[in-house]
Amino acid sequence: MTRYQHLANLLAERIEQGLYRHGEKLPSVRSLSQEHGVSISTVQQAYQTLEQRQLITPQPRSGYFVAPQKAQPPVPPMSRPVQRPVEITQWDQVLNMLDARSDKSIIPFGGGSPDVTQPTLKPLWREMSRVVQHNLSEVLNYDELAGRRELREQIARLMLDGGSVVTANDLIITSGCHSALSLALLSVCQPGDIIAVESPTYYGTMQLLRGLGLKAIEIPTDPNTGISIEALELALDQWPIKGVILVPNCNNPQGFIMPDARKRAVLSLAQRYDIVIFEDDIYGELATDYPRPRTIHSWDIDGRVMLCSSFTKTIAPGLRIGWIAPGRYYDKLLQMKYAASGTNVPSTQLAASNFIREGHYHRHVRRMRQIYQRNMEIYTCWLREFFPCGICVTRPTGGFMLWVELPEQVDMVCVAKQLCRMKIQVAPGSLFSASGKYRNCLRINCALPPIDKHREVMVQLGTAVKVAMEPDESTAHR
Amino acid sequence: MTRYQHLANLLAERIEQGLYRHGEKLPSVRSLSQEHGVSISTVQQAYQTLEQRQLITPQPRSGYFVAPQKAQPPVPPMSRPVQRPVEITQWDQVLNMLDARSDKSIIPFGGGSPDVTQPTLKPLWREMSRVVQHNLSEVLNYDELAGRRELREQIARLMLDGGSVVTANDLIITSGCHSALSLALLSVCQPGDIIAVESPTYYGTMQLLRGLGLKAIEIPTDPNTGISIEALELALDQWPIKGVILVPNCNNPQGFIMPDARKRAVLSLAQRYDIVIFEDDIYGELATDYPRPRTIHSWDIDGRVMLCSSFTKTIAPGLRIGWIAPGRYYDKLLQMKYAASGTNVPSTQLAASNFIREGHYHRHVRRMRQIYQRNMEIYTCWLREFFPCGICVTRPTGGFMLWVELPEQVDMVCVAKQLCRMKIQVAPGSLFSASGKYRNCLRINCALPPIDKHREVMVQLGTAVKVAMEPDESTAHR
Numbered sequence: 001m002t003r004y005q006h007l008a009n010l011l012a013e014r015i016e017q018g019l020y021r022h023g024e025k026l027p028s029v030r031s032l033s034q035e036h037g038v039s040i041s042t043v044q045q046a047y048q049t050l051e052q053r054q055l056i057t058p059q060p061r062s063g064y065f066v067a068p069q070k071a072q073p074p075v076p077p078m079s080r081p082v083q084r085p086v087e088i089t090q091w092d093q094v095l096n097m098l099d100a101r102s103d104k105s106i107i108p109f110g111g112g113s114p115d116v117t118q119p120t121l122k123p124l125w126r127e128m129s130r131v132v133q134h135n136l137s138e139v140l141n142y143d144e145l146a147g148r149r150e151l152r153e154q155i156a157r158l159m160l161d162g163g164s165v166v167t168a169n170d171l172i173i174t175s176g177c178h179s180a181l182s183l184a185l186l187s188v189c190q191p192g193d194i195i196a197v198e199s200p201t202y203y204g205t206m207q208l209l210r211g212l213g214l215k216a217i218e219i220p221t222d223p224n225t226g227i228s229i230e231a232l233e234l235a236l237d238q239w240p241i242k243g244v245i246l247v248p249n250c251n252n253p254q255g256f257i258m259p260d261a262r263k264r265a266v267l268s269l270a271q272r273y274d275i276v277i278f279e280d281d282i283y284g285e286l287a288t289d290y291p292r293p294r295t296i297h298s299w300d301i302d303g304r305v306m307l308c309s310s311f312t313k314t315i316a317p318g319l320r321i322g323w324i325a326p327g328r329y330y331d332k333l334l335q336m337k338y339a340a341s342g343t344n345v346p347s348t349q350l351a352a353s354n355f356i357r358e359g360h361y362h363r364h365v366r367r368m369r370q371i372y373q374r375n376m377e378i379y380t381c382w383l384r385e386f387f388p389c390g391i392c393v394t395r396p397t398g399g400f401m402l403w404v405e406l407p408e409q410v411d412m413v414c415v416a417k418q419l420c421r422m423k424i425q426v427a428p429g430s431l432f433s434a435s436g437k438y439r440n441c442l443r444i445n446c447a448l449p450p451i452d453k454h455r456e457v458m459v460q461l462g463t464a465v466k467v468a469m470e471p472d473e474s475t476a477h478r
Numbered sequence: 479m480t481r482y483q484h485l486a487n488l489l490a491e492r493i494e495q496g497l498y499r500h501g502e503k504l505p506s507v508r509s510l511s512q513e514h515g516v517s518i519s520t521v522q523q524a525y526q527t528l529e530q531r532q533l534i535t536p537q538p539r540s541g542y543f544v545a546p547q548k549a550q551p552p553v554p555p556m557s558r559p560v561q562r563p564v565e566i567t568q569w570d571q572v573l574n575m576l577d578a579r580s581d582k583s584i585i586p587f588g589g590g591s592p593d594v595t596q597p598t599l600k601p602l603w604r605e606m607s608r609v610v611q612h613n614l615s616e617v618l619n620y621d622e623l624a625g626r627r628e629l630r631e632q633i634a635r636l637m638l639d640g641g642s643v644v645t646a647n648d649l650i651i652t653s654g655c656h657s658a659l660s661l662a663l664l665s666v667c668q669p670g671d672i673i674a675v676e677s678p679t680y681y682g683t684m685q686l687l688r689g690l691g692l693k694a695i696e697i698p699t700d701p702n703t704g705i706s707i708e709a710l711e712l713a714l715d716q717w718p719i720k721g722v723i724l725v726p727n728c729n730n731p732q733g734f735i736m737p738d739a740r741k742r743a744v745l746s747l748a749q750r751y752d753i754v755i756f757e758d759d760i761y762g763e764l765a766t767d768y769p770r771p772r773t774i775h776s777w778d779i780d781g782r783v784m785l786c787s788s789f790t791k792t793i794a795p796g797l798r799i800g801w802i803a804p805g806r807y808y809d810k811l812l813q814m815k816y817a818a819s820g821t822n823v824p825s826t827q828l829a830a831s832n833f834i835r836e837g838h839y840h841r842h843v844r845r846m847r848q849i850y851q852r853n854m855e856i857y858t859c860w861l862r863e864f865f866p867c868g869i870c871v872t873r874p875t876g877g878f879m880l881w882v883e884l885p886e887q888v889d890m891v892c893v894a895k896q897l898c899r900m901k902i903q904v905a906p907g908s909l910f911s912a913s914g915k916y917r918n919c920l921r922i923n924c925a926l927p928p929i930d931k932h933r934e935v936m937v938q939l940g941t942a943v944k945v946a947m948e949p950d951e952s953t954a955h956r
Contacts, residue, residue: 091813095623098816102622116618128610128617128825132603139606140594140794144580145573175653179820186818190691191668204816211817213668316618320823335569338576338682339689340664341819342657345798345826347606 003038004045008053009452011046015055015066016381016450017374026056026064053385073384076254076392076405078228081199081218081437085239088210088434093413094203100425107457108445110416110427112204112252114400115371115447116316120364124315127351127358135350143343145334147173147323151353155323158356161291162249162284163298164307166325172333173323173344177282177310180324181245182208184278184306186340187332189214189242195278196235196244198227200403200432200441202252205245205280209434216434217241223394223403226251226258229265236273243276249293250283253403253432253443255396257287263296270304276329281309282322285365287398288373303327311352313399314365319348372400378450379458386462388469400447405429406440410468413439418464424457479930481516482523486531487930489524493533493544494859494928495852504534504542531863551862554732554870554883556706559677559696559915563717566688566912571891572681578903585935586923588894588905590682590730592878593849593925594794598842602793605829605836613828621821623812625651625801629831633801636834639769640727640762641776642785644803650811651801651822655760655788658802659723660686662756662784664818665810667692667720673756674713674722676705678881678910678919680730683723683758687912694912695719701872701881704729704736707743714751721754727771728761731881731910731921733874735765741774748782754807759787760800763843765876766851781805789830791877792843797826850878856928857936864940866947878925883907884918888946891917896942902935 001009014020027035032043047064050056056064100106101113132139146152152168159166174180189195191213197205199218209216217235220228226248235241246266248258258266270277279296287293297307306329310322321344326333355361379402383393392405406412412428419426429441448454479487492498505513510521525542528534534542578584579591610617624630630646637644652658667673669691675683677696687694695713698706704726713719724744726736736744748755757774765771775785784807788800799822804811833839857880861871870883884890890906897904907919926932 094816095812098623101620102627111620113620116615121618124618125610125614129607132606132610136603137594138796140599140602140796142579142589142591142795145576149580175822176820179818182818182820207813208817211813317620317821318616318618318824320821334573335685335689338572339686340657340660342654342660343795343798344653345823346796347826348823 004042004049007032007036007038007042007046008049009455011050012053012055016378020066022066022068024066025062026066028063055385072395073380073391073393075223075394076403076441078222079199079220081220081433082435083217083219083231083235085194085215085217086434088206088216089436090203090431091207091210093431094207097425097427106423106425107448107454108425109448109457110425110443111445112313112401113317113445113447114313115368115449118364118367118371120360120367121316123358123360124351124355127354128347131347131350131354138350139347141346143346143349145338145343146171147344148346148349148353151321151349152323154353154356158285159325162281163294164325165298170325170330171323172326172330172337173321173349174337175320175341175344176312176322177280177308178204178208178322179341180308180310180322181205181278181280182212183333183336183340184308184324184326184329185209185212185214186336187326187329188276193242194239196232196241197434198246198251200253200429200438201245202247203427203431206432206434218434219244221254222256223254224256225262226256227266229262229269232266233269236269236275241273241275243278244270245278245280246296247280247283248296249281250287250396250398252283252399253401255394255399255401255403257293257397260294263294264299267296267299267305271302275304277305279305279307281307282313283399284309285314286369286372286400288369289397297325300327303329314368315352315355315361319352320345321348321352369398372446375400375446375450376402379444379446382455382458386459388462388466400445402444402446404442404444406442406465407469408440410440410465412442415464415468419461422460424460426461482520482527485510485514485516485520485524486527487933489528490531490533494856498544500544500546502544503540504544506541533863550873551858551869551871553701553872554881556700557677557698559698559911560913561695561697561709561713563672563693563695564912566684566694567914568681568909569685569688571909572685575903575905584901584903585926585932586903587926587935588903588921589923590791590879591795591923591925592791593846593927596842596845596849598838598845599794601836601838602829602833605832606825609825609828609832616828617825619824621824621827623816623821624649625822626824626827626831629799629827630801632831632834636763637803640759641772642803643776648803648808649801650804650808650815651799651827652815653798653819653822654790654795654800655758655786656682656686656800657819658786658788658800659683659756659758660690661811661814661818662786662802662804662807663687663690663692664814665804665807666754671720672717674710674719675912676724676729678731678907678916679723680725681905681909684910684912696912697722699732700734701732702734703740704734705744707740707747710744711747714747714753719751719753721756722748723756723758724774725758725761726774727759728765728874728876730761730877731879733872733877733879733881735771735875738772741772742777745774745777745783749780753782755783757783757785759785760791761877762787763792764847764850764878766847767875775803778805781807792846793830793833793839797830798823799826799830847876850924853878853924853928854880857922857924860933860936864937866940866944878923880922880924882920882922884920884943885947886918888918888943890920893942893946897939900938902938904939
């Protein structure tokens with residue numbers, strides 16, 4: 001990178017981070033040249049670059065000003081999926097995505113890994129080493145079937161923040177939220193059963209349904225308020241639906257938090273039609289606002305909400321610790337855990353339990369909430385800057401995912417294949433639909449820090465999308 | 479314990495360990511008194527105790543001699559289970575057994591925990607600490623779906639010893655053998671399907687079938703040579719059986735190794751009837767003889783044998799590392815792993831991989847083989863000594879389990895309940911049968927070191943059995 005490019009990026013970053021506000025005057029060419037020890041012409045070139053990128057505007061005889069804020073890209077409209085039960089496909093694409101995890105040279109914008117590089121995680125390593133030294137007998141032996149009691153006690157305490165009043169005896173530890181959801185479905189469903197899902201829905205959940213031989217019916221979902229109660233009711237009238245999977249807090253991929261009134265409405269619908277709610281709260285603790293949003297589980301009075309969550313997003317995926325509050329299905333779930341996944345690793349459970357007990361967890365999550373919020377703002381700026389006009393972007397209230405809707409003619413499945421050759425992995429929207437909808441959408445993992453390398457990827461991504469928008473010449477000339 | 483009891487136990491132990499042979503003269507009362515610094519009368523009392531226990535016999539004017547060896551208790555006869563598919567019950571009893579794991583005050587003779595107290599395991603702790611320090615990024619992040627490659631490579635090498643030629647690409651890591659078997663069944667079966675099993679069969683496997691909604695058909699099994707090929711063929715003629723679960727090497731609970739000819743016979747039967755063999759090799763590495771026995775998998779040519787195993791018995795349950803060589807079902811299994819159990823903990827996989835690579839595994843397993851063999855000999859002596867005549871005991875060729883058949887009138891389910899109050903946990907035989915047979919049998923975990931405390935438990939167990947043999951007076955007087 002040349003000097004002027006470096007300077008331009010530095011200034012762009014400051015603008016994105018809000019250090020220079022929209023409409024504010026930027027430092028003079030001379031003062032910048034002194035500050036950074038570069039020539040006048042380098043600063044001029046940097047300013048010209050930023051002008052081309054429409055980040056700043058020159059005012060004759062006054063210098064450069066930060067460009068007025070572009071309108072936020074609009075939020076995508078309510079989804080309109082096919083409303084009948086379908087078999088789920090696309091396992092191969094998901095498998096490719098999973099394979100990419102082990103290839104360090106691939107930039108995983110399509111995955112769901114959190115940022116595990118922050119210093120607030122350091123006490124966790126210490127606890128992991130300490131546990132091996134001090135709890136050797138527990139570390140080597142079988143765990144309790146329900147999981148370590150001390151950990152369940154800590155989790156019960158955390159769950160109070162979401163309004164759920166449970167004790168250690170109501171909880172079962174699983175190896176991640178995915179496994180919790182899987183055991184929940186295995187406890188309630190038979191192959192061929194129909195499960196209602198938000199649309200779009202996280203591809204892991206889709207493939208889970210597929211693996212267990214279940215059918216999905218996709219329900220229209222609003223990117224601000226969540227699943228359409230009306231559409232869900234219609235589907236319940238029409239089909240023998242066993243349950244509904246919801247991510248009501250910091251939804252993946254759309255980032256919304258369902259308003260409390262709608263959470264309660266969906267619960268009373270579940271009661272009326274006697275179905276189960278599988279509530280996935282994996283991102284709930286990463287809500288931007290404090291205190292964190294309530295779970296649907298917190299209003300449940302007859303044990304029909306099975307709350308699933310994990311430390312995968314809040315601490316680290318490598319712990320493989322999730323949990324479930326299975327309500328009235330507790331006995332069945334314990335049996336399914338024994339049958340389908342077995343007991344868990346004691347060492348990581350003990351380490352996590354100590355990490356929470358000593359207050360490190362809250363400190364870490366507080367920090368991560370801020371980091372992810374900031375990251376999502378910067379990525380949104382980049383989307384505005386590098387992507388074509390006419391895109392829609394969600395405005396998440398937590399978590400670290402952005403959901404982008406591109407113009408209709410863009411086929412992200414094709415774009416993803418091209419990017420793959422450049423070692424960039426993205427998640428095309430079609431993975432988030434049982435019926436392969438949302439080919440013009442994509443999900444972006446903003447847990448990847450907004451560093452130069454990732455900014456560059458966003459530039460490449462934007463370019464690829466722009467190319468995909470152009471009419472195909474070979475077709476045009478026919 | 480008084481002095482003479484202590485001395486008596488010490489001498490009994492030496493006799494059991496073969497330090498004094500059968501028929502050999504024991505030290506004089508005077509010399510023992512000098513050796514142990516106790517009074518003459520203490521030694522005399524100790525010898526009288528041993529005489530009562532029929533371990534020694536006095537010869538007038540010559541002193542005491544080790545009693546001639548009692549005949550080895552006979553091996554139980556071939557089992558004769560109900561030969562039709564049945565639903566499995568007794569989950570509650572198994573759950574109690576699992577619950578006992580977390581109660582340190584209970585002596586777990588019914589469980590399957592190996593001995594994890596040996597010094598040859600020390601390098602494992604070191605590896606566990608080291609991994610957290612040196613592989614932090616891997617420890618915190620998602621694992622590959624198939625499991626760590628370096629570990630799969632080590633396992634592929636180990637599998638050569640059993641005659642199975644596979645590469646890392648043919649293996650999938652699971653969280654234990656139980657989970658491997660579960661995924662195998664999920665990949666092949668639908669609820670309601672029928673699976674053939676040896677009879678008796680490990681209760682964990684039975685409950686796994688139950689959890690997945692499968693039916694078991696128990697096939698007569700010989701305690702020396704394994705499942706009856708003839709009876710299996712008969713069942714295959716009569717019922718639409720999907721597969722057969724076998725533990726052909728160091729069987730749990732009966733300890734046999736199927737002769738190679740019978741392994742091949744069962745494989746050709748599977749080919750003829752086009753069924754799957756689920757081969758559980760979890761104890762295979764603990765065979766007494768070197769080299770270890772071959773797996774059925776080693777003769778498989780069309781990928782119908784799914785070999786399941788783990789380090790639970792050979793290293794430590796707390797690692798939660800198992801694996802499967804799923805043959806032709808590889809793709810389906812990977813998908814089921816994603817759906818039903820998710821990825822595994824990276825830290826324990828890395829530690830285990832290093833432990834094997836550095837040669838610690840082979841050293842440890844060599845030691846454990848000898849220890850378990852010795853333990854089983856001592857427990858067999860104790861059974862002979864403290865239990866009523868007329869019992870049958872298996873003669874395992876590996877592993878660490880003894881299967882005991884008591885006189886017909888003994889109801890081990892009742893005895894187990896009594897013992898439970900004394901904080902002694904045993905596994906009544908009925909847990910090992912889908913139809914609740916073998917109520918007069920029990921399995922003993924000889925991984926518990928043959929120390930005084932456990933000898934005392936065997937005395938109590940023997941007494942409880944003797945009481946259970948007496949005609950019930952309340953009934954007799956009617």
